[in-house]
Amino acid sequence: MEKEKRVYQVWKGSNKFLLGGRIILGPDAKSVLATILLITVPVVIFCIFVAWHLRHAHQFVSYNAGYAILVVAIVFTIYVLALLLRTSTRDPGIVPRNSHPPEEEFRYDSSVVETGGRQTPGLQFPRTKEVMVNGIPVRVKYCDTCMLYRPPRCSHCSICNNCVERFDHHCPWVGQCIGVRNYRYFFLFVSSATLLCIYVFAISAFYMKVLMNDNHYTVWRAMKDSPASVILMAYCFISLWFVGGLTGFHMYLIGTNQTTYENFRYRTDSRLNVYNRGCANNYGEVFCTSIKPSRNNFRAYAQEEVQQTPPLRTTPENEIEIMDDSGDQRTKVHNDLDLGGDLLKISQCHNIEDIEDDIRSRGSNLLHNSSETDSYVGSDYHTQTIRADIRHSSRGRSRNFEIRSDISTKDAHVHEG
Template identity: 75%
Template sequence: MAKRVYEVWKGSNKFILGGRLIFGPDARSLLVTLLLITVPVIIFCVFVARHLRHEFSPHNAGYAILVVAIVFTIYVLVLLFLTSARDPGIIPRNSHPPEEEFRYDASVSADIGGRQTPTLQFPRTKEVMVNGIPVRVKYCDTCMLYRPPRCSHCSICNNCVERFDHHCPWVGQCIGLRNYRYFFMFVSSSTLLCIYVFSMSALYIKVLMDDHGGKLLKAMKESPPSVILMAYCFISLWFVGGLTGFHLYLIGSNQTTYENFRYRADNRVNVYSQGCVNNFLEVFCTKIKPSRNNFRAIFQEEPPRPPPLPVTREVEAEDLGGDPRSKVEDDLEIGEDLLKISQRRNIEEIDEDIRSRGSSGLPHNSAEIDSVLNADRAPTIRAETRHSSWGRRSGSWEIAPDVLANSTVTESRSYVAPKEARQ
């Protein structure tokens, strides 16, 4: 049965509803966030808003406090869902490195067949132009691609995310190009919800104080949930309110959290900033790009590609004058043919020399045989060699003297004189 992309996904994400929703590996923390939002609101609606509705009796205006709290909470939860359950801008990983980026580097060579050959090198960085300024991008070994500008690899989700901001454990998802807008709206809306609950709780305490002659302690004792809600919202405001202010600064200067923390001390020029107003328009008024991944598509596995072999520079067509071949392979093939020819020629000349000398002129021991062979050996092909025992210069192939001598002596020692000569 064919599998879908989300079933063989190499990242650490979790999918539900057949790949329609994508979460981070720490999606369980999302339940904690839901409780931190819904539980205080439920307490507020039951113990505060329900009593305040009677304080604005004309035209039932008091019900608006309860309705606003419920609607505002639903709005915050929807933003939380849009932030955590969608693709943040994951860049699909490649099945093999980009072959067009391979280069042969002569400074780093390998010894193959006695010849120094340049090896394949892969540049770890390259430069791209952003607003007329060169920006260096890095190669990702995990995803096997050059990361686009402002892209980073999330170690938690194990994905390269476009315009990576940070990984938020409270929403259980990376914050990137496709969900940053919803993340900021979620944080800022949570801030407003905290202010609203805090204000209405304080208003209810004020109403109780009026009923008890302005005594604060009696009012607090009569409504402990209001006091707890005020304390909870005050503490939460330091967190979500501070986070909202920080991201307002990042949006105005067109930075990401990752860039701010990593490059703040480098005093780099921000090549992405287009002015404060345009920076805000870019975040809130531009169309969100569609996802690069179709997680429900049928997965089609590509056949593995063998890695390119290291080749010498002499294999180019202009050097060989025809179809390029490996220099080492040519050396071995032609060298073996020359060795066979030289050995066969020496054996024939030895036979002819023995027949011409006759039985009386034969040597009687191995030392004399060696001297005859070395003295009567046919002239060999002599020329200079390069890098190995076999070489090529000016289009002619040549054999080294030491190789030819060794092969000649070996063949000659295996020679046995005819029967009539031994007698």
């Protein structure tokens, strides 16, 4: 007996899972290792070549005050790494995708589609609809991949292939989307990394000053005596332009209640920001509210989609459209005879061969039953036709079947085109 699979094993996004679905990562999770190295390597150099030599510096009032510099550097680095892992290994706010399009949103457009030699109205979704946010209408878009109308401030990440609530951006340095459930940790990580850079830069500069005072060195002699300090100061100065600028930018975004995506996409628009509740309330929303629980239970057992009935809609012209759950097959049946809904049962077929056999068997049964035939065919018509156009999008093949009936003989002839 085949073992039942869990949600993370059949997940349609591009995420990677560890520890049996307990940890979720982005598709570029390896970049997290590079970020860890960019943080830990400079700190290790700092602890060995700078902090360790400051243990007994004469400038300190306390004889062992230099040990505090070493401890603070280690503890602060562990804190920054914990925030990094917290940001990159949790669900950022993924909206579960639907197995089928929302049926209540089906509508017929005015365009005419010619299929199987017939003209029928096209079936489509409204691309947008309006929802109310703080008493103001906001337009949301339909996502073809997730088959849902995105909640306000939600966007589809092309890298992770998921719709994420309050989508900010996809950060390659943490290998994860930044959304409603990890934005707080992302900001704390960036701001803490900024403080760590300032700390290492300041202590390295202080060590250069100690060398100059204790040994009566010039600046150049002190730099030559401690090249590690020079390298650390240069590295931290460059890093500050990145993490420091990012911290300042996100402080502005939080204060105005914007996301990075909204800021870059709508910066030229004069639209009203319906989410802005004032600077203090905006900061409170990010740091003083409870984080929403995940909408996905990745360790739950996945339900077999083949056990679900595929969505089936009919047009006013009796065009029946069946979509396979996997999205790989589309079947359109044009019903020229009013079969009383009997032909709709072919929606239980999940492959091309089953549908072909079903059409043959149902057509033969119908035409050999004289009472049914007389109820559907008038005296002025000697021949009726059931047509089925079966299209397989992934293989690109198309077959046409005709089941013809002669009323006098009630014999069925099946012609395959």
